[in-house]
Amino acid sequence: DVDIKTRFNSKPAALVQANRTSQEDVIEIATTVREYVKVQKEKMPDGINLDIWLDISVMVQDRIDLLLRNGIQGITLVFIILALFLNLRLAFWVAIGIPISFMAAFMVLDSLDATINMISLFAFIMTLGILVDDAIIVGENIFRHHSKGKPPSVAVIDGLKEVGGPVVMAVTTTVVAFTPLMFISGIMGKFIAVMPLAVIAILTVSLGEALIILPAHLNQALTRSASDKSRFTAWHEHLRQKVEQGLNYVIEKYYSSAIEYVVKNRYFTLSIGLGILIISLGIVKGGYVPFVFMPKGESDWVIAEVGYPLGTPYSVTEKTIEHLEKKAFELNSVFSKMSKKNGSLVVNAFSLVGIIPRRDWKPPQLGGHVGEVWIELTNSERRPSLSVNTILKKWRSLVGEIPGTDTLAFSTLEGGPAGNPIEIQLAGRDFKQLRLAANELKAEIKTYPGTLDIADNFKPGKEEKKVRVKQGARPLDITMGDIARQLRQAFYGEEALRIQRGRDDIKVMVRYAEKDRESLSGIEEIRIRTADGMEIPIEEVAAITDGVAYAVINRVNRKRIITVNSDIDEATANASKIVSELNAGFLPKLVERHPGLKYDLEGQEKRTRESMESLQKGFILAIMIIFLLLASQFRSYIQPVIIMMAIPFGLIGAIFGHLVMGMQLTMISLFGIVALSGIVVNDSLILIDFINRATKNGMAVETAVVESGKIRFRPVMLTSVTTIAGLFPLLLERSFQAQFLIPMAISISFGLLFATLLTLLYVPALYLIIGDIQKLFSARFQKAESQS
Numbered sequence: 001d002v003d004i005k006t007r008f009n010s011k012p013a014a015l016v017q018a019n020r021t022s023q024e025d026v027i028e029i030a031t032t033v034r035e036y037v038k039v040q041k042e043k044m045p046d047g048i049n050l051d052i053w054l055d056i057s058v059m060v061q062d063r064i065d066l067l068l069r070n071g072i073q074g075i076t077l078v079f080i081i082l083a084l085f086l087n088l089r090l091a092f093w094v095a096i097g098i099p100i101s102f103m104a105a106f107m108v109l110d111s112l113d114a115t116i117n118m119i120s121l122f123a124f125i126m127t128l129g130i131l132v133d134d135a136i137i138v139g140e141n142i143f144r145h146h147s148k149g150k151p152p153s154v155a156v157i158d159g160l161k162e163v164g165g166p167v168v169m170a171v172t173t174t175v176v177a178f179t180p181l182m183f184i185s186g187i188m189g190k191f192i193a194v195m196p197l198a199v200i201a202i203l204t205v206s207l208g209e210a211l212i213i214l215p216a217h218l219n220q221a222l223t224r225s226a227s228d229k230s231r232f233t234a235w236h237e238h239l240r241q242k243v244e245q246g247l248n249y250v251i252e253k254y255y256s257s258a259i260e261y262v263v264k265n266r267y268f269t270l271s272i273g274l275g276i277l278i279i280s281l282g283i284v285k286g287g288y289v290p291f292v293f294m295p296k297g298e299s300d301w302v303i304a305e306v307g308y309p310l311g312t313p314y315s316v317t318e319k320t321i322e323h324l325e326k327k328a329f330e331l332n333s334v335f336s337k338m339s340k341k342n343g344s345l346v347v348n349a350f351s352l353v354g355i356i357p358r359r360d361w362k363p364p365q366l367g368g369h370v371g372e373v374w375i376e377l378t379n380s381e382r383r384p385s386l387s388v389n390t391i392l393k394k395w396r397s398l399v400g401e402i403p404g405t406d407t408l409a410f411s412t413l414e415g416g417p418a419g420n421p422i423e424i425q426l427a428g429r430d431f432k433q434l435r436l437a438a439n440e441l442k443a444e445i446k447t448y449p450g451t452l453d454i455a456d457n458f459k460p461g462k463e464e465k466k467v468r469v470k471q472g473a474r475p476l477d478i479t480m481g482d483i484a485r486q487l488r489q490a491f492y493g494e495e496a497l498r499i500q501r502g503r504d505d506i507k508v509m510v511r512y513a514e515k516d517r518e519s520l521s522g523i524e525e526i527r528i529r530t531a532d533g534m535e536i537p538i539e540e541v542a543a544i545t546d547g548v549a550y551a552v553i554n555r556v557n558r559k560r561i562i563t564v565n566s567d568i569d570e571a572t573a574n575a576s577k578i579v580s581e582l583n584a585g586f587l588p589k590l591v592e593r594h595p596g597l598k599y600d601l602e603g604q605e606k607r608t609r610e611s612m613e614s615l616q617k618g619f620i621l622a623i624m625i626i627f628l629l630l631a632s633q634f635r636s637y638i639q640p641v642i643i644m645m646a647i648p649f650g651l652i653g654a655i656f657g658h659l660v661m662g663m664q665l666t667m668i669s670l671f672g673i674v675a676l677s678g679i680v681v682n683d684s685l686i687l688i689d690f691i692n693r694a695t696k697n698g699m700a701v702e703t704a705v706v707e708s709g710k711i712r713f714r715p716v717m718l719t720s721v722t723t724i725a726g727l728f729p730l731l732l733e734r735s736f737q738a739q740f741l742i743p744m745a746i747s748i749s750f751g752l753l754f755a756t757l758l759t760l761l762y763v764p765a766l767y768l769i770i771g772d773i774q775k776l777f778s779a780r781f782q783k784a785e786s787q788s
Contacts, residue, residue, distance in 0.1 A: 003314055003368060004354035008053065010325055013350075015053070030057030053350050054301075054374070064121065066733065074125060077725035078132060084243045085718055088236045089221035090143055094135040096217075097209045101131050104205040105198055114194045122741050123198035125730060126675075126748065130174065130199075131206040133682060133719040134167045138210050140715045142218050152222035156215045164211060166689045169633045170682035171207040173626045175200050177678020180618025181671055186610030188667060199675075251713050259709045259764060263702050266765035266772075273649065273762050280652040284665065289658045290574045291665045292421075293604040298380040298739060299388045301413035302395065304328075305356055305372045307365065307406045310551045311462040314368035318353045320402055324373040325349050327398040331375075334394055338386055345383070345391070348376040374413075388412050389571070409453040411567065420565040421575035422451070423603025424582070427559040428596050431550075434458075437594050438562045444586050445566050450573025454566040461549030465523055473541035477531050483542050490526055491517050565603065570664075579605045611667055619674050623647070626681065634688065638774070642766045643684040649758045650680040650751040657750025661731070663743055672747025679723070679748065680755035683716045684763045691767060701771055705764045713760065720756040724749045 006013045018033050020026055034052060041050045075098055082091035102124060114120060142159035146152060181196035183189070262269045283289055304324050308317055328349050335345050353371040358364040377383075377391065389412075396410050424441060428434050438456045445451050467487065469480040488494075493511035500506075516522045524544060527535040538544070554561050568575050579601060591597050601609070623644070630640035654673050658665055690712055694704035727745040 007351045027057045073729040074726040078722045093217040094139045097135045101202045101206040105201040108201040120194045120198050123195040127202045134210040136718050152219050156219045166686045174678035176625045185614040188611045262761050262765045266768045269765040280655040293608045299412035300377050302375050305409045308369040312369040317371050321351050321371045328375045350374045407455045420603035421568045422566040425563045425600040425602050427561045427598045434562045441564045450569040452567040456564045458562045459551035461551040464549045466545045466547045468543050646680040646684045646755050647677045650676045650755040653751040653754025654747040657746040666743045669743040669747045672744035676751040683759040687712045
């Protein structure tokens, strides 16, 4: 049996856990528990107190509040932007597609047994601006036709006919781009699976609303607007006209000059774009925007785990845990300025001696040689200038070195799937070889600045006596089984009889006297009884040696393994870079020095590899499907290439966005880039469609490019600005709950911002360059035919 002691704020405590099933609401359960504690607290006797610890529902509620707050702000910004550029009634009916699409998506998610959580709510925020893109394109085109003097019904029909097909194609490409995220393998795939599901449901419903419901409302809205003479309507119309005059001035004064310059210098424009793309890729390759699987964000909980060698007295571990608690509360004095302003930095401390429960990917540890301390910090929003990493480093320095420990690790409680930043699994059949290789690997990792808490999972056990039968025991008919049985009888005992006392059976055990069992020397004095009744000293028939047992033996594919792991300080080290260097140089040499040794990269590296492989396959498939859809729309294999050139240039915006915001590229950033590939082609698709229509009507190609660019300037800007506006509040969020989601918002918003400039200037240049190439080949082909 193992003693387990719990302490809360340095006082003995008993812990009662309230867990939930997958079908229950964590917030509802937590509310019930809090009400129970509030009532029962008053009934407790003196000296006993009830308190709540590690209420995860607070984190969940904070995330929901964060996303709802940002969602409301995003919807408001989207509507204001629409109202500035469009008729007020038209803007209202375009914006009303947001709640309609959201309600339908909630119904779809409910039917699929999906939950409303941080990821699904982020999907709703991400689509705030995207889902109105189709409605904006339809509504703006109808408004443009109505502005030419057409009656509302005619304007609706003509406007919808003109953009209906491209709108369907634009939404379809976006849906296709999000589809690969549904098939990401590994734990990350399970973590974000609900996001693409929600986005696809929202976009599908919004498309139906834009093509079926919206035109009918716009017909009525435009009809009523003509007869509406209210002062507010007049004021809004005056404001809208001012905005439109300003927009027209920008188009005529600046955009016209820019696109005319691009048309005349299209090859120079192409070279500038390629140069910027190469520079952005160089920024990533050079490490200016490093990649991490899942960055360490802010947290309100810090954890210290301590482990001694197996067999260490319980009192030693308990004393160390008390030392950790004491130093934790000293943080309030160290950061006294913050504590005076916002209350105590360390709100609560909870400790366990005798067990380290399972957490995330780590198995539980049990025994008097292990323990852990959790400290709850004041909310991160109340300490904006004091990061959790600063607090963790200070706690680590206050604790100092603790002699005799096997492990002393400090970490934070974070959301999201992660793993050890550096985790390398060594496999082989010889434990001595494995231990030697593990020590060499730990020494090598220690040479990298910023590596912390380097350890392995090999745990030596207690000291032991190893007994093996000698060859000379065979003539005496003594086997290893006889020796083992008699040793057990001597020290543990043998049941001689049972005595009935009431309902209980009392075992009577026969064994050596206590004084003979207290010391190890008693083993050497044992005499082994033979089959004929002789007693022989154990040393005559068995070899007794000293040794150390294994506390645990880990195996993978029947081979013994030792896993070496390390944490890092992300301010000075990059886990991906360190693992890559180890894999390229040190690890192959380690295998050469230790024949039979094998290694695998685990932790964040493994999760990155799993996700990246499936993401690459899905992305390539999505690109192929998008290309085929565009080829069928334009009946050309060349024009889809022009449109899809927006995808790599969207990457430029995403990279520069992370650089400007001081954020690292993460796995979530890459998901945003994949989703961006479907969004950025939409405006290019419709611009190319307008250019094609103009050239079919007899307009010169260069003139068609310039005029189509002018016509599409407003809807392109509107669709881009509304999408960015929907995400803008999240980009400015500083709470630790938002840190996980911000990289994806950066990828989409900054990528879309750059892709908008690309659509308005770079796509026209590409269109003309492709036309030049086609003319060149056509002229050569005709010349060859005439000569033949």
